[in-house]
Amino acid sequence: MTIQNAISQIWYTRCPVPTPVGLASQLGLLEETFAREGIALRSIIDSKDRDVRSSHFTHHLDYSFRHGGNVPPIRARSEGNPTRLVGITWTDEFQAIITLSGSGIETTRDLVGRRFGVPRRPPGIVDFMATTALKGLVSALSLEGLGPHEVDIVDIAIQGSVLDDREGPQLYGLRNRQAYGPEIAALLRGEVDAIYVKGTPGISVANLFATRTVTEFGFHPDPKIRINSGSPRILTVDERLAEDRPDLVARLLETLQRAGAWAESHPDEVRRFVAREVGASEEVVASANGPDLHRHLGIGLEPELVDAIGHYKDFLYAWGFLAADFDIGDWVDRRPWALLETRAVA
Incomplete structure (x- = not known):
């Protein structure tokens, strides 16, 4: 009981995506769930x-959890950061x-022999933009039996850090x-002939500049073609939260299940909520x-979901x-799911 009462706040973060x-x-629902436990939620990305x-x-x-693109948590795990993949x-x-x-x-x-642009950030944070573009290129080429060695990959330098570039007049009042x-x-x-988006x-950017789509594969029937930094997205928790309070992780999963179930019967509201989340119009969403x-x-x-993450990790x-x-x-870590099953049986 002492351990349970020791947690007064939990840090969380999510990417601006669905x-x-x-x-x-x-x-x-999140605030409601943790408020019942006397725990305050603190946003990492807004700190x-x-x-x-x-x-x-x-x-x-x-005592933190993260839901979003899978490159940073995979990289963090590879560096030895003690986390658990729970959803x-x-x-x-x-x-x-x-x-x-x-x-x-x-x-x-x-695309053979042409210049394909890959964004490259300065060292310091895992270059998730580069990994995403490269996986997109590999997926597209594989559909034609081609390989990345047949394309001229050109680096596009990205200045600054996403950690610092979150305020100022250059954002015109937007968050990102x-x-x-x-x-x-x-x-x-x-400078390049083609890019991935x-x-x-x-x-939005393809529409704004009236670009030509060479190939689109976000809804391809083969999941290995679709797998990338955002397909699928993962929920991870740090080791202390996983070990000290697996019951809280189970409550988190239960809350997310409730949100997912609500979404299935509210398509219009979901589109509106996601538009707000990603900073786009409902039409774009x-x-x-x-x-x-x-x-x-x-x-x-x-x-099959775990296998998909394994496939991208290998890439x-x-x-x-x-x-x-x-x-x-x-x-x-399947222990929180086991706790949920136990509750369901009880």
């Missing part, structure tokens, strides 16, 4: 302390290779900068995530983005 954590937060904000990527804070959500989204009209690139095969700006600029300057920002978005905000830990390791390899099975 997730059951984002939905549960907007519905007030004024840069070291706290960095936990969005490094997952170093005790997975698969929400498909627009993924495409785009080019400018007049580039002469009509199909994926036309529009994604794919440097990549589109390189495309317009003629995804999700709501990908749809519908285009980027498809008409069945409300049916894909659940959470689970089924073998990251093969391309040199991980400090070390590790076993996905050792990362997975």
